[in-house]
Amino acid sequence: MSDTEILAPPTVSGGMIGESVARPDARTKCRGEAVYVGDLELPGMLHAKVLRSPVGHAHVERIDLTAAARTPGLVRLVTAADLPSANTRYGHILRDQPILADDVVRFVGEPVVIAVAGDEAAATEALDLVDVSYDPLPTVDLDTALSPDAPLVHPEPVEPSFLRSPLVDALVQGNVCYKYTHRRGEPDAALAAAAHVVEHDYTFPSAYQYAMEPHSAIAHRQGTSLSVWSSCQHPFLVRQELAQLFGLDLDDVRMQVLFVGGGYGSKSYTTIEPMACLAAWCVNAPVRLVNTVEESILTTRQHNMRARVLTAAGSDGRVLLRRAEILMDTGAYGTNGPTVAFMTGVSAPGPYDWQAVDVVARCVYTNRCPAGSYRGFGSSHTQWIGESQLDEIAQLAGLDRFELRRRNLLPRGGLIHSDMKPLDADLRPSLDRLENALAERPSPAPGRRIGTGIGFGVVPAGAEPIANAVARLRRDGRARVIVGTTEIGQGARTVFAQIAAHVLGVPLSAVTVPGADTSVTPYDRSTGASRSTTMVGLAVERACRDIVGQLAATAAHALGVSAEHVVYEQACFSAADGTMLPLHDVLATLGMAGDELVGRGRVGGGADPTDSPVFWEVCGSAAVVEVDERTGGVSVQHTLGLPDVGTAIHPQLVAVQDSGCTVQALGQTLLEQLVFGPDGALLTPSLVQYRVPLAGDIPVDMDCELVENGDGPGPFGAKGCGEGPFGAIPAALVTALQDVGVQVRDLPVTPERVWQSLHDEGGHGDS
Amino acid sequence: MPVDGPQVTDSPDRTDPVPVSTTVNGRPVTVCTSAATLLVDFLRDELGLRGTKRSCDVQMCGTCTVLVDGRPVSSCCHLAVDVDRRDVRTIEGLADPADTGNxxxxxxxxxxxxxxxxxxxxxxxxxxxxxxxxxxxxxxxxxxxxxxxxxxxxxxxxxxxxxxxxxxxxxxxxxxxxxxxxxxxxxxxx
The missing domain is CATH 1.10.150.120 ([2Fe-2S]-binding domain)
Incomplete structure (x- = not known):
């Protein structure tokens, strides 16, 4: 590589942060050139399909493979008997889930047999000939699981796993796998002092995240090591589980993640990788396992919930007590359920200044398919209930709903949970902004009603204050950022490239960010909890500053000053006396044939904060809805989102996170619901029955105004986004419906429920 | 154990090969494929055109949309044999910078x-x-x-x-x- 190939430094540096650059991956994705796991073709690759239980709870008496084994094209049938190690269970909090059912199936859809064949059709054909005898056991659901004589989903002891934490202390007792309790203040005294009390029962449905790329994995065994390509969000945590299941060292499991076709939590933690690996362990070839969407629904879904919630307030509208008794249905296996229940408990009070809080949330095993993470979990489950009760209190107290909130909104530094970092954001200006936005109410057409509502999403974000990054700057000015973050559509690679380009003083086009590969990229806990820009972005900034430091040392030597007196700006090193050295002159001192500088960036340790959460992701939202009195149809006229991102590194990507999250939350509130039969069979198994928002369902007007106070813990004062509206939007829609007299206690708010509520008006009220 | 195509030809119900002559992205293609092969699988697995994605399998999501004689169809609900003597265009064809009609x-x-x-x-x-x-x-x-x-x-x-x-x-x-x-x-x- 000759000096003439050195890239010109950018004419303007110091830009980039706050610039909405074009995503480097956008054109590739448009043209269908972006490679997802399901697009990979490895030499000799075989295909796997999974036989799933048709019953909700049963002893597996016998598996007869005789007829199936004769299927042309079949390579191997795999059952629980083929497990290579004594570690037969996985799960990051509770080790309760088998790769394949051994003696018991616990939900309709539980994997029982894997067929590996030359193509998927042959594998499917073989599975049709597998004969499994089931001896049915009684099933439980959320209504029956806690009764004293309820059959146990897991009568055998369940071991804790590697992510059980003091904060989320999961312990199986009966059918409860985790119990969250938070009491502070004096709940009974607060209730006794109340002038106004509202208490109701609520239900929250299970939704399906529907990442459009179904769960996909390819596994290849080479001796005693495994290479895995997976559409997963958290490759390092999946690696941990696979190593444990197969009795391997962490470095003997290599996880690679290409582009991921959406996640929203559905690809967090371990899903189908153990099955792909078990199949590959049994045959001497790469094995590809790609779910259908119907199988992906059975793989993970959102927790449905039942809750009894109480709000007590004084005659002045000051909030005294929030009490909540919450049951979360995690299905047959815990997966991330304990964390989801914890977050739900934490979110139940909302961002208000309670005199007392009394919240219990139980995570309950049932005979349904397992539930896990879904965007903004916890806040999505409870914020709509909390805001709805505040509006009821406002009405009882004869106060304006904004005035009531103004009297109670937590200030910066206010306490949300006794054991967690205080609120690190200012909500008051957002409340004022929402009030202004809703000041003028459009007048409805005859037979229509127009209501307005507001909500706040307050999500404990960041997961863990640890991240690593490596940056490499080559002699020719090209840079690579090596991180374990996965690109699930959120634009992480774009934002990291911006940070690197900004700090290094090179053009954005000179920076590439490849995918995660646990054998190459440094450890990253997970891609979720809105943590990537904040935590990994900070590590990227530090890695690039490390390189600039190394360059500065060389520049200082050339300029004849000490390194601490060298300033790096506009891709130029300068000394106090005005002498300057451009970046490419310093890079020219590196070795000729592609030499590079390597920078390390670490977050965690030293003076880095260890608080939990890393930050509170907050978002205020307003909604204007129109209700058709005749049909109960709801049309969302306007939404306004105020996501607080500290500093927007890429304002356009933040805005489209807000619009995407808003519409997904709209689906959650108005449309989406997985329906189960009495034995736990899914009655809404495909996109035909499970209705997600289409282009025609979105709000007529959608606005997003970023809140930027430069106060985030991430790079340049940034903090994460894209989950807050999942708390705020359902709350805004529900309070908007309540504003026109529609009583909402159960989601989704279907036209039937709206119509029913309107026709119950003037009747019995709380039925 | 053999792993690729030929060994499955003795299962007559799904693998009876049917000749298909079609044009895909302007290129004539004549092959024998199973009568049960879906167009999405034919394009992705047999022709290697993986820009067409597969998601819902029930003609709701549109990720597998391709053009057959210029009209958009869901290739997950279309048989490969049904594009016999038709013109198929996928994202690769539409995005081809060499094609001035794009x-x-x-x-x-x-x-x-x-x-x-x-x-x-x-x-x-x-x-x-x-x-x-x-x-x-x-x-x-x-x-x-x-x-x-x-x-x-x-x-x-x-x-x-x-x-x-x-x-x-x-x-x-x-x-x-x-x-x-x-x-x-x-x-x-x-």
């Missing part, structure tokens, strides 16, 4: 990039195939209103963007097209 596609690609209408990207090729054909056949034009655009896109699901950036991208492209004549689709103030 100016409409290019407008949409530019607009999707500019409006951040691409996130995870799994649905994006399907949207672009649909949109290109809807403009080519006159369904969408300079006078199309947002309700018409939404209706035209009801067969394409996106879970990331909330559609808003996609609609902005579409509107920006349609605004650059010539206004239809009075004899064509009505535009403007209908």
């Amino acid at each position: 100016s409409i596609y290019q407008l949409f690609e530019d607009a999707f990039v500019h409006h951040a209408a691409v996130q995870c990207g799994f649905c994006t090729p399907g949207f672009l195939v649909t949109l290109t054909s809807l403009v080519r056949d006159g369904t969408l034009h300079a006078g199309s209103r947002s309700g018409q655009i939404c209706a035209a896109l009801r067969g394409n699901i996106c879970r990331c963007t909330g559609y808003e950036p996609i609609l902005h991208a579409v509107e920006s492209v349609l605004a650059t097209l010539p206004t239809p004549t009075a004899s064509g689709e009505q535009g403007g103030t209908a």
Whole structure:
């Protein structure tokens, strides 16, 4: 590589942060050139399909493979008997889930047999000939699981796993796998002092995240090591589980993640990788396992919930007590359920200044398919209930709903949970902004009603204050950022490239960010909890500053000053006396044939904060809805989102996170619901029955105004986004419906429920 | 144990080979394929055209949209044998820069990039195939209103963007097209 190939430094540096650059991956994705796991073709690759239980709870008496084994094209049938190690269970909090059912199936859809064949059709054909005898056991659901004589989903002891934490202390007792309790203040005294009390029962449905790329994995065994390509969000945590299941060292499991076709939590933690690996362990070839969407629904879904919630307030509208008794249905296996229940408990009070809080949330095993993470979990489950009760209190107290909130909104530094970092954001200006936005109410057409509502999403974000990054700057000015973050559509690679380009003083086009590969990229806990820009972005900034430091040392030597007196700006090193050295002159001192500088960036340790959460992701939202009195149809006229991102590194990507999250939350509130039969069979198994928002369902007007106070813990004062509206939007829609007299206690708010509520008006009220 | 194609030919119900002669992205293709092969699998697995994605399998999501004789179809619900003697165009064909007939596609690609209408990207090729054909056949034009655009896109699901950036991208492209004549689709103030 000759000096003439050195890239010109950018004419303007110091830009980039706050610039909405074009995503480097956008054109590739448009043209269908972006490679997802399901697009990979490895030499000799075989295909796997999974036989799933048709019953909700049963002893597996016998598996007869005789007829199936004769299927042309079949390579191997795999059952629980083929497990290579004594570690037969996985799960990051509770080790309760088998790769394949051994003696018991616990939900309709539980994997029982894997067929590996030359193509998927042959594998499917073989599975049709597998004969499994089931001896049915009684099933439980959320209504029956806690009764004293309820059959146990897991009568055998369940071991804790590697992510059980003091904060989320999961312990199986009966059918409860985790119990969250938070009491502070004096709940009974607060209730006794109340002038106004509202208490109701609520239900929250299970939704399906529907990442459009179904769960996909390819596994290849080479001796005693495994290479895995997976559409997963958290490759390092999946690696941990696979190593444990197969009795391997962490470095003997290599996880690679290409582009991921959406996640929203559905690809967090371990899903189908153990099955792909078990199949590959049994045959001497790469094995590809790609779910259908119907199988992906059975793989993970959102927790449905039942809750009894109480709000007590004084005659002045000051909030005294929030009490909540919450049951979360995690299905047959815990997966991330304990964390989801914890977050739900934490979110139940909302961002208000309670005199007392009394919240219990139980995570309950049932005979349904397992539930896990879904965007903004916890806040999505409870914020709509909390805001709805505040509006009821406002009405009882004869106060304006904004005035009531103004009297109670937590200030910066206010306490949300006794054991967690205080609120690190200012909500008051957002409340004022929402009030202004809703000041003028459009007048409805005859037979229509127009209501307005507001909500706040307050999500404990960041997961863990640890991240690593490596940056490499080559002699020719090209840079690579090596991180374990996965690109699930959120634009992480774009934002990291911006940070690197900004700090290094090179053009954005000179920076590439490849995918995660646990054998190459440094450890990253997970891609979720809105943590990537904040935590990994900070590590990227530090890695690039490390390189600039190394360059500065060389520049200082050339300029004849000490390194601490060298300033790096506009891709130029300068000394106090005005002498300057451009970046490419310093890079020219590196070795000729592609030499590079390597920078390390670490977050965690030293003076880095260890608080939990890393930050509170907050978002205020307003909604204007129109209700058709005749049909109960709801049309969302306007939404306004105020996501607080500290500093927007890429304002356009933040805005489209807000619009995407808003519409997904709209689906959650108005449309989406997985329906189960009495034995736990899914009655809404495909996109035909499970209705997600289409282009025609979105709000007529959608606005997003970023809140930027430069106060985030991430790079340049940034903090994460894209989950807050999942708390705020359902709350805004529900309070908007309540504003026109529609009583909402159960989601989704279907036209039937709206119509029913309107026709119950003037009747019995709380039925 | 053999692992590839030939050993499965003795299962007559699904593997009876049927000859298919078609044109895919302008290239003549003559092959024998199973009568049960879906068009999406034929394109992805037999022709290696993996820009066409597979998601819902029930003709709801639009990720697998391809053009058959210029009309958008869900290749997950179309048999490969049904494109015999037809013209098939996939995202690879529409996005081929060597093909000068792809100016409409290019407008949409530019607009999707500019409006951040691409996130995870799994649905994006399907949207672009649909949109290109809807403009080519006159369904969408300079006078199309947002309700018409939404209706035209009801067969394409996106879970990331909330559609808003996609609609902005579409509107920006349609605004650059010539206004239809009075004899064509009505535009403007209908």
